[in-house]
Amino acid sequence: MTVPLDLPELTADESAHSAALAAHVHAVIAKAGGWIDFAQFMQLALYTPGLGYYCAGARKFGAAGDFVTAPEVAPVFSRCLAVQCAEVLRNLGSDDARILELGAGSGVMAAELLAELERQGALPAQYLILDLSADLRERQQATLQQAVPHLLDRVHWLDELPDAPFAGMVIANEVLDALTVQRFAIRAGEVNALGVSVEFGQLVLAEVRGGERLVGAVRQIERETGVALPDGYESEVCIGLPQWLAAIGASLERGVMLFVDYGLPRREYYTAERTRGTLLCHFRHRFHEDALTRVGLQDITAWVDFTAVADAAQASGFEVAGYTTQAHFLIGAGLGDFVANVEGLDLVQRLNLSRQAMMLTLPGEMGERFKVIALTRDYDASLRGFSTRDLRHTL
Ligand SMILES: C[S@@+](CC[C@H](N)C(=O)[O-])C[C@H]1O[C@@H](n2cnc3c(N)ncnc32)[C@H](O)[C@@H]1O
Numbered sequence: 088m089t090v091p092l093d094l095p096e097l098t099a100d101e102s103a104h105s106a107a108l109a110a111h112v113h114a115v116i117a118k119a120g121g122w123i124d125f126a127q128f129m130q131l132a133l134y135t136p137g138l139g140y141y142c143a144g145a146r147k148f149g150a151a152g153d154f155v156t157a158p159e160v161a162p163v164f165s166r167c168l169a170v171q172c173a174e175v176l177r178n179l180g181s182d183d184a185r186i187l188e189l190g191a192g193s194g195v196m197a198a199e200l201l202a203e204l205e206r207q208g209a210l211p212a213q214y215l216i217l218d219l220s221a222d223l224r225e226r227q228q229a230t231l232q233q234a235v236p237h238l239l240d241r242v243h244w245l246d247e248l249p250d251a252p253f254a255g256m257v258i259a260n261e262v263l264d265a266l267t268v269q270r271f272a273i274r275a276g277e278v279n280a281l282g283v284s285v286e287f288g289q290l291v292l293a294e295v296r297g298g299e300r301l302v303g304a305v306r307q308i309e310r311e312t313g314v315a316l317p318d319g320y321e322s323e324v325c326i327g328l329p330q331w332l333a334a335i336g337a338s339l340e341r342g343v344m345l346f347v348d349y350g351l352p353r354r355e356y357y358t359a360e361r362t363r364g365t366l367l368c369h370f371r372h373r374f375h376e377d378a379l380t381r382v383g384l385q386d387i388t389a390w391v392d393f394t395a396v397a398d399a400a401q402a403s404g405f406e407v408a409g410y411t412t413q414a415h416f417l418i419g420a421g422l423g424d425f426v427a428n429v430e431g432l433d434l435v436q437r438l439n440l441s442r443q444a445m446m447l448t449l450p451g452e453m454g455e456r457f458k459v460i461a462l463t464r465d466y467d468a469s470l471r472g473f474s475t476r477d478l479r480h481t482l
Pocket residue numbers: 141148156157158159189190191192193196217218219220223259260261262265266
């Protein structure tokens with residue numbers, strides 16, 4: 088597969104790193120008989136211990152990394168999220184309420200959120216972090232140590248989901264898009280699985296007839312959207328989502344799960360016009376579609392099918408209590424108050440705050456591409472982030 092020409096050159100260390108992971112992927116493919124599905128490839132590329140993109144020390148986040156996320160570039164995002172968390176924690180009225188953050192990245196959201204919850208007098212008894220990446224755990228610890236050292240005793244890093252269900256919240260920003268997906272292609276009316284194989288020593292995309300689960304998932308999409316996907320259509324589906332969400336949901340006895348991510352309702356995701364799906368790779372702020380190049384050095388993500396998230400949540404006993412755009416969520420959660428309350432800020436800080444608010448809310452930026460979904464169990468009280476616009480009917 089040719090490397091898109093506009094990607095920056097690799098250093099010798101980067102090339103060696105990628106070659107080592109590619110060799111591992113080759114070995115796994117050989118052991119599997121010559122072909123692995125795309126979800127397995129993505130798992131290897133992102134999470135192979137010591138070599139995968141999220142597990143091997145690359146910079147990843149921020150200007151010097153590969154992509155930016157809202158909490159990385161706009162602390163006011165986490166402050167608004169804290170307002171929503173404070174409301175839920177107060178309504179739950181438990182002294183032992185906890186927040187579990189999934190995929191905490193560099194730890195900036197946790198640090199800002201805890202600081203704001205402290206200002207609001209609404210700290211949880213514990214702040215739990217579960218991340219697939221052991222490498223990022225060290226970074227999260229350093230971030231929290233620097234920003235909120237006095238709150239560190241409340242923060243606990245987990246190796247797996249808690250044994251006993253708790254009252255509180257599960258939160259995750261840009262984690263759903265990192266879940267591994269299966270890719271498929273429609274050929275002569277049949278569903279093929281697009282996976283990875285080796286040809287002339289190179290990783291290549293290769294198709295086999297889709298297995299029962301994949302075919303079932305694609306046919307369900309067609310039934311629900313009322314669209315027969317045309318020949319040549321390629322896309323992806325997160326087959327593991329229901330199981331993943333059920334496991335996470337089982338840790339929450341009562342409370343709210345909040346997921347923020349870029350995505351669409353199913354009817355807008357699988358349109359006949361979007362013939363190549365939504366899978367994208369991120370390398371130094373360049374986006375491209377070639378997941379088989381620079382293995383281990385680039386992020387691989389797909390947009391989130393929020394209808395699938397809602398269905399999976401309901402199947403696990405949760406209610407979909409809110410679904411809206413990031414812009415409306417943040418406005419509902421008090422973004423305007425943070426922007427208006429500029430007392431004590433100098434001009435540069437004020438301008439910076441306005442810039443953050445625009446980036447988070449403008450339709451051409453993150454405002455509409457990103458959505459927020461609230462999934463509740465045994466929680467009937469209000470959720471202010473969803474008070475300004477209800478988009479649940481689109482799911
Ligand atoms: C795109 S980053 C987002 C990081 C951070 N939440 C932010 O907004 O800056 C994805 C994060 O999710 C983690 N991750 C991916 N899949 C996960 C899973 N199944 N469980 C927990 N963490 C996961 C990755 O290791 C990484 O920290």
